[in-house]
Amino acid sequence: MKKQILLVVLAAILASGMLFAQAAPETKAEGPIEITFWSLFTGGDGEFFDAMVKEFNASQSEIVMKNDMVKFDNYYTKLTTALAAKTAPDVVVVHQGNLLNYVPSGSLLALDSYVDATTLADFQQAPLDACRFDGKLFSLPFDVHPIVMYYNKDLMAKAGITKVPQSAQEFIEASQKVKQATGKWGTAIDNTTGVYKAYTLARLFMSMIAQQGGSLLNADATAPAFNNAYGEAALKWLQDLVHVYKVNPTELDYDAAMNTFKLGEAAFYFNGVWATGTLEQTAGLNFGAAPLPPIMGGEAAWAGSHTLAIPVQKNQDPKRVEAAMTFINWMTSHGEMWAKAGHIPTRKSVAQKSEMKALPYRADYAAAAAFALPTPRTAAWEEIYGTLSDKLEFAVTKNQNPKAALADMEQTVKNIIASY
Amino acid sequence: MIPGNKDTRDGIIFSLPFLVVYLAFMIYPLLSGLYISFFKWDILSTASFVGLDNYRTLFSDEKFYSSLWHTLQFVLMTTPTLLVAGFLMALAITGSSPWKGLMENVFFFPYIFSMTVVSTLWAWLMQKDWGIFNQVLINIGQNPVSWLTNERLAMWSVALTTLWWTAGFNMVLFGAGIKQIPKEIYESAAIDGATYIQSVRHITIPLVSSTTVLCLILQIIASFNVFGQVYVMTGGGPHGTTRVLVQYIYETGFKFFKMGYSAAMSYILFLIILMVSILQYTLLGRKENA
Numbered sequence: 001m002k003k004q005i006l007l008v009v010l011a012a013i014l015a016s017g018m019l020f021a022q023a024a025p026e027t028k029a030e031g032p033i034e035i036t037f038w039s040l041f042t043g044g045d046g047e048f049f050d051a052m053v054k055e056f057n058a059s060q061s062e063i064v065m066k067n068d069m070v071k072f073d074n075y076y077t078k079l080t081t082a083l084a085a086k087t088a089p090d091v092v093v094v095h096q097g098n099l100l101n102y103v104p105s106g107s108l109l110a111l112d113s114y115v116d117a118t119t120l121a122d123f124q125q126a127p128l129d130a131c132r133f134d135g136k137l138f139s140l141p142f143d144v145h146p147i148v149m150y151y152n153k154d155l156m157a158k159a160g161i162t163k164v165p166q167s168a169q170e171f172i173e174a175s176q177k178v179k180q181a182t183g184k185w186g187t188a189i190d191n192t193t194g195v196y197k198a199y200t201l202a203r204l205f206m207s208m209i210a211q212q213g214g215s216l217l218n219a220d221a222t223a224p225a226f227n228n229a230y231g232e233a234a235l236k237w238l239q240d241l242v243h244v245y246k247v248n249p250t251e252l253d254y255d256a257a258m259n260t261f262k263l264g265e266a267a268f269y270f271n272g273v274w275a276t277g278t279l280e281q282t283a284g285l286n287f288g289a290a291p292l293p294p295i296m297g298g299e300a301a302w303a304g305s306h307t308l309a310i311p312v313q314k315n316q317d318p319k320r321v322e323a324a325m326t327f328i329n330w331m332t333s334h335g336e337m338w339a340k341a342g343h344i345p346t347r348k349s350v351a352q353k354s355e356m357k358a359l360p361y362r363a364d365y366a367a368a369a370a371f372a373l374p375t376p377r378t379a380a381w382e383e384i385y386g387t388l389s390d391k392l393e394f395a396v397t398k399n400q401n402p403k404a405a406l407a408d409m410e411q412t413v414k415n416i417i418a419s420y
Numbered sequence: 421m422i423p424g425n426k427d428t429r430d431g432i433i434f435s436l437p438f439l440v441v442y443l444a445f446m447i448y449p450l451l452s453g454l455y456i457s458f459f460k461w462d463i464l465s466t467a468s469f470v471g472l473d474n475y476r477t478l479f480s481d482e483k484f485y486s487s488l489w490h491t492l493q494f495v496l497m498t499t500p501t502l503l504v505a506g507f508l509m510a511l512a513i514t515g516s517s518p519w520k521g522l523m524e525n526v527f528f529f530p531y532i533f534s535m536t537v538v539s540t541l542w543a544w545l546m547q548k549d550w551g552i553f554n555q556v557l558i559n560i561g562q563n564p565v566s567w568l569t570n571e572r573l574a575m576w577s578v579a580l581t582t583l584w585w586t587a588g589f590n591m592v593l594f595g596a597g598i599k600q601i602p603k604e605i606y607e608s609a610a611i612d613g614a615t616y617i618q619s620v621r622h623i624t625i626p627l628v629s630s631t632t633v634l635c636l637i638l639q640i641i642a643s644f645n646v647f648g649q650v651y652v653m654t655g656g657g658p659h660g661t662t663r664v665l666v667q668y669i670y671e672t673g674f675k676f677f678k679m680g681y682s683a684a685m686s687y688i689l690f691l692i693i694l695m696v697s698i699l700q701y702t703l704l705g706r707k708e709n710a
Contacts, residue, residue: 256548
C-alpha cells in the first residue's frame with residue numbers, strides 16, 4: 001500500500017516536471033516570439049490589414065504575429081468577455097470612441113513607459129490626445145476616418161456644375177440641377193436602418209451642429225446641447241433634401257446608398273473614408289473625394305479612429321508587451337499601406353512618404369483629419385449614438401416637425417445619460 | 421432487480437455526465453443571471469448592488485415596452501400561420517399524392533439552413549431597389565414594395581421569412597401525429613360516405629390535438645425568443661419599429677454595458693414565457709381530458 005502511494009507521488013512529480021519542462025522553452029528559447037492579435041476588419045479593410053500583418057512577419061524574424069479575425073458584429077462582445085476573463089490577445093483594435101468602455105476598469109495597459117518621445121512626436125496631436133485618459137496613454141491611433149463627401153464628376157458635368165458645392169444652399173441648387181438635367185438623385189444620404197442603423201444622419205447632424213459653432217453634447221458630455229437653432233438648421237436641411245426638394249431618396253439604407261452612388265444614380269454621397277476602397281474599384285465610376293464641405297458655414301466633421309491597444313493580462317510578460325509595441329510601432333509607421341483602404345494615417349512621417357502622396361483621393365481629403373470631431377467622452381455614447389440615429393431616421397423619413405423632434409431627442413438623451 | 425444493483429445510485433451515476441453539463445451551463449448561468457439582475461455591472465468593473473432598481477427602471481422604460489410589443493406582434497403573426505402551414509404540409513405529405521416524397525423534402529429543405537443564411541438570402545430578395553421580388557413586381561406593372569424599410573411591412577416580411585424557414589419543422593411534428601391515427605377510422609368514415617374535408621375536420625384535427633398543443637407551446641416559446649432574423653434582416657429598423665425584446669436585451673448588455681439591467685429584462689421575458697406556457701398547458705390540457 002505504501003509503495004503504491006509512493007508510486008503515485010512519484011508519478012505526480014514526474015508529470016509536473018514534464019509540465020514545467022514543456023513550459024520552459026517558450027520563455028527561454030531564441031526562436032521568434034509568437035504573439036496574437038484580434039482585429040475587427042472585414043471585407044476590403046480586412047484584406048489590407050492581413051497584407052500588412054504578413055509584411056510585418058516577413059520584415060523581421062523575432063516576432064510572429066498571428067491574426068485571428070472576429071466578425072465585426074461580435075467583435076466587441078468577444079473582446080469584452082475576453083478582457084473580463086483576462087484572456088484577451090496581446091494586441092487588439094479598439095475604436096477611439098469605445099476606449100471609454102475599457103479604460104476605467106483598468107482592462108488596457110497604460111503605454112506611456114513603452115513609447116519614446118520621438119515616436120510620440122511623430123503622431124498627429126489630435127488623434128493621439130484622443131487616446132489619453134487622465135493624462136495616461138492607453139492606445140496609439142492607427143488611423144482617422146472622418147465622414148467625407150464623394151461626388152460623381154460625370155453627373156456634375158452633365159448638369160453643368162463646374163464647382164463642387166459647399167454651402168447648404170449650393171447643395172440644394174446643384175442637386176436640383178442634377179435632377180432636372182439627368183433625372184438622377186442629387187444626394188444619397190442614407191436615412192433608414194438596414195444592416196446598419198442610419199448612422200450617417202447622426203454623423204452629419206453632429207458635424208453640422210459643430211460647423212455652426214455648437215456641439216451635440218455639452219463640453220463635459222453630461223447633457224444634450226442640440227435643441228437649439230443649430231440643431232434645427234441641421235435637421236431641417238436633412239429633411240428638406242428628401243421632402244421639400246425631393247433630391248434624396250427616402251427609405252434609403254446604408255448599402256442602398258452606397259450602391260446608388262456606385263451605379264451613378266446620385267451625384268453627392270456622404271460616408272466615412274472607408275468607402276474609397278470600394279468606390280475606386282467600381283468600374284466606370286468617375287468620382288472625386290473631398291473633406292466634408294462647410295455645409296453650415298464652419299469646418300467640422302464626425303470622425304472615428306481605429307486605435308491599437310494592449311490588454312492587461314493575468315501575468316503580463318514584459319517580452320510580449322515589448323513585441324506588441326514593436327508591432328504597433330511598425331503598423332502605425334506603415335500607414336501608407338493602410339491608407340489603401342481609404343483611412344487617413346496618423347503619423348507625420350507617413351504623410352511625407354512618396355507612396356502615400358501617390359495614392360489618389362486620399363490626398364484630397366487628408367486635410368479633413370484636422371477638423372475631425374472627437375467622440376464625446378461619456379460611457380453613454382454608444383446608446384446615445386444609436387438612439388439618435390433611430391430618432392433622426394424617424395424625423396427625416398417622416399418629415400417630423402423639427403422642433404418636436406429635437407425636443408423629443410433632447411429628453412431621450414437626458415434620460416440615457418441619467419441611466420449610467 | 422439484479423442483486424447488488426441500486427437503482428437510485430446507478431441512475432444518478434449514469435445521468436451524472438448530463439447533470440454536470442446541465443448544472444454548469446444551464447442552471448448556474450440561470451441563477452447567476454438572476455443574481456446579476458440586482459446589480460449595476462458593466463462586465464469589467466466591480467458590480468454594485470442596486471436591489472430592485474433595475475426592475476423599477478424597466479417598468480418606466482418606453483423602449484422596453486415597445487420592444488416587448490414588437491416581440492408580441494411577431495408571436496401573433498407567426499404562431500397561427502406556422503401552425504396552419506405546418507398542418508397543411510403534413511396533410512399533403514401523409515395523403516395519397518404521388519409527389520408526397522418530393523413535397524416532404526421540399527417543405528423541410530429550408531429548415532436545414534442556418535438563420536444567418538436564410539435571413540441574408542431573404543434580405544436580398546426583399547431589397548427595395550434591386551431585390552428580385554420588386555423586380556418581378558415592376559415587370560408585371562406593379563409598384564415596388566418597401567418590404568423591409570416600411571414600418572408597417574417590415575415585421576410581416578420577417579414573419580414571412582420565418583414561415584418559409586421553419587414551417588417544415590412543424591410539418592414533421594404534425595406528420596408524426598397524423599401517421600399515428602389508425603387507418604380504420606378513415607376507412608369506416610369513407611364507407612359512411614365522409615368527404616375528405618369532413619374526415620380532416622372530424623378525425624384528423626381532433627386526433628392530432630396533443631401534437632397541436634405541443635407545436636403551439638414550442639412555437640410560442642420560439643417566437644418570443646426571436647432575434648436573429650430581425651437583427652440580420654432589418655437591424656431593428658425602420659427607426660426601431662422591429663426591435664424585439666431579445667435584441668434590446670443583447671444591446672443593453674453587450675453594447676451599452678448595462679449587464680444588470682439586461683439580466684432583469686431577461687427575467688421578465690422568462691416570466692412571460694413561463695406564464696404563457698403554464699396557461700396554455702392547463703387550459704388546453706384540461707380541454708383534452710374532458
